Amino acid sequence: MFSTPNSLISYLRGIKSHCPCFLSQEIIVQFRPISSLKVVWRKDYRLDEAIENDKRYKLCARVVKEVLNEPGQVIPLRYLEKRRERLRLNVSVKAFLGFNPGLFDTYYDRIKPKSEPVLFLRASDRLRGFLEEEKRIMMENEELIVSKLCKLLMMSKDKMLSVDKLVHVKRDFGFPNDFLVNLVPKYPEYFQIVGCPGEGKSFLQLVSRNPDFAKSVIERRAEDESISTGIRMRPNFDYKLPPGFILRKEMREWVRDWLELDYISPYEDVSHLAQSSPEMEKRTVGVFHELLSLSLFKRIPVPILGKFGGEYRFSNAFSSVFTRHSGIFYLSLKGGIETAMLREAYEGGQLIDCDPLLEIKNKFVELLEQGWRERAEQRRQQANELRKDMEFMCARAVHLKG
Template sequence: MLIFSQLHKFHKLVLINRSGGFKASLGYTWVQIMHKTTGGRKPKKKIYHRVHELDRVMELQKKPSLILQLKSIIQSQKKESLLLRDLEKEVGFVQKWNYMAVIEKYPSIFVVIGGKIDKSPPAVMLSEKAKKIADLEAEATVQMEPILVKNLRKLLMLSVDCRVPLETIEMIGNEMGLPSDFKQSIIPKYPQFFSLKDVSGRWYLDLENWDSSLAVTAREERLAREGLLNTSGHPKRAKISKDGNFSGPHAFHLDFPVGFRANVSYLEEVQRWQKMDFPSPYLNARRIEAADPKARKRAVAVLHELLSLTMEKRLTSAQLDAFHSEYRLPARLLLCLIKHHGIFYITNKGAKSTVILKEAYDGSDLTNKCPLLKFRDKFLELMGRRDVSSCIGASSTN
C-alpha cells in the first residue's frame, strides 16, 4: 500500500488505498520507498526527472483562473456587477484577497464603481472592452456542444458497462468544458445518446447507442494524420530510435525528459513494448485477462484516451482515480504512470497532484485548443500577457 508520489529530486511518499487513490504525502525518498516495496532489498537509486516547462503550466494558470472565475461570478449577477462587500460570500475569506489583488492589477478587465464619490457601496464590473469580448463566449459555447456530446459518448464507451456515475462526470466537468448545468442543458437534448438512471440510489449517465465510428482513440487519429498507418494497419517502417519512438500501429509517442539517459537494454525493452499489439480501450475490459501484458498496455491506452478527452489534456490524480472501477484502471495507478514517464508527466506544482499528457504540449503551450480555450485566450489577452495560452482551467484554483 505504500507507494511514492511527490516527484522532486527527493521524492515524498504517498499513501495509496487498494483502489489506487492518492491519499497523503510524507517525507520519504525514492530509495526508502523502493526499499519498502521490494521486500527490504536495497535498490538502485532512481530519480524522477522534472520537466520545468510542464511544471510551468500549473504556475501560468493561477491568475488567469482567478480572472475567469471572477468574470463568471460577475456575469451571474442580475446587474452584472458585484458589490465588493459580497465578494467574500462568493469566494471565501482567504480567496477574497487574491481576487481583490486581481481587480486592482487589471483595470483593463475589471472596473470598480461607486465608493466615496457618490456614496454608493463599491462594486466591480467588467470593463467595456472586456464585455465586448465576453459576448463572444456564446458563440464558443455553441461550437463546443457537438464536441462535448462526442466526448461524453466516448467517455461512456470507455467504461465496462457504458455508464459512469454522474458525480464522477461532474468531477471532471470543468476539465471537459461541460457547462455547470449540463444535466439540464445538454443531456435532455440528446435522448438518442444519453439517459440518466438511478442504480441502487446512485445516479449514472448511461449510453443509449454504441457508435463504432467513435471507438477510435486520439492516438490512432494522430497516427493516421501523420501517415504512420497504411490501409492494412501495418507500420510503414519499423525502426526504433534512441528516443524510444517507433513507427508502428501499436506505438505511443514518447518524450523522455532532458537528463534521462536510456541504455541499450532499456531501449530494447521499450521497442518490444511499442511493437506489442493490445486490445482497444473501447473493448470491454471484462473480456481481457488482467495479468496479460497486453492488458497492461491497454490500461496505458485507457489513461491516454481519458486525458485526451479533456480540454487541456490533464487531470488531477483524484480525478483519474474516480474512474478506477468503471475503467478497470491498474491497482497501482501511480506506478503505472511513472513507469510510462515518456507518455505522462506528474506535477505537484499546483494545489493538487496533476497528470499531464506530454504529447499535447510544446513546452508550456497546449498545441491544439478547442473553441472555449480559444475564447479564453482572447479574453485573457486583456491582461497584457500573450503567454497564457495553454493553462487556463477556470476551475483549477481549488
C-alpha cells in the same frame, strides 16, 4: 546467459550486495507484478512552465465563475472576501480588482431592505461581451462536445458516469456550464439521465454507440500515417524520453517488450483481462492517453482522474503509471498538485495542436490583457504626473530661494 528470471534476480541481488547503490538511484526492476517497476520522478521545467503560465488566467476564471454562480450574478464584495481561501486568492478582493480592471463593475446596494448600502460586484459590459462570445464558440463546436461526452461514456465500464463527477470535470474537457440541461436533452439518441437527480445518485448513460467515436487518437494517427505513406502502420504510443533522461538497461528492455504488445483501444471490452497483466497496463495507458487527449490542455490533475477509478477500472496505485511511462506522460508537481500531462502534446512549454474550444480561453486572456494594458497605462500617467509635480515643486523652491 540467464536461463530463468530467478537466475537473473539472483545475479542482480549479488551485484547489489557488493554495490549498495545499485538499483537504488533511478529504477528498481524485478520480475514481479508491473506495480513493482519504478522510475524515479524527474522534474521537467518546460512542462512545469506550461502550468505556471496559466496560473493567473485560471485564478481570474475562478473568481469570475464564483460571481456568475451567484443569484442575479452579483455578490457583495465582503462575501467574496470571505471566500478568498477557497478561491486560493492571496490578495484582498479590492487589490484583485485593481490588478485586473475590466472584469467587474462595482456599485452600492443594500443586502436587506433596511440595511446600510454595501459595495457589490457585477460582470462588466466587457465581461458580458466575452460571455456572448463563449456561447457562440460553444455552439460552433457542439458536435465536438457531444463526441467528447460520448467518448467518456464509451470508455467507462458500464457506459455511464456520475452526473456529479461530470459536472466536476466540465472545465477540463470544455463542456458548457449548462450541458446537462441544454445539451444532453438535444441528443436522446446518445444520452439519458438515470437515477435520482439532486441526491448524488444520478448518472448519464450512453443510449447508443457511434462507431465513428470508437477510434482513439492513436488509432486515427496510425490510419492517417498509413494513408500518407502507403504502408500499414501499427497503432502504438509515441514514446520519447525528455533530454538527459536515461533508463537502465532492464527497464529499457521491459519498455521495449511492452511496446511490442498489441495496442488495446480504450473503447474495447477488457473485462477478460487480469488487472495486473501487461495487457491491462497497455489498456490503462491507452485510457489515460485518450482522456488527456480529449482534455482542453492535454493535462488533468491526478485527483480528478482518481475520481473515475471505478468507472475506468484503474488500480489503486494508478498514478505510478505516469512515472513508469515517462516517455508518454509527465507528472507535474507544480502548485502542490499532481497533474498528469501528455508529453507529445507539447513542444517545450507550448501546446502543439490546440483544441478548438481553447478559443474561449484565448478570448478571456485578451479581455484580461486589455485590462492589464489599461492599468499599466494609468500607472505610467500617474508616474508622469507625479514627476511633473516634483519638478514644479523643485523649480518653485529654487525660485523662492533666489
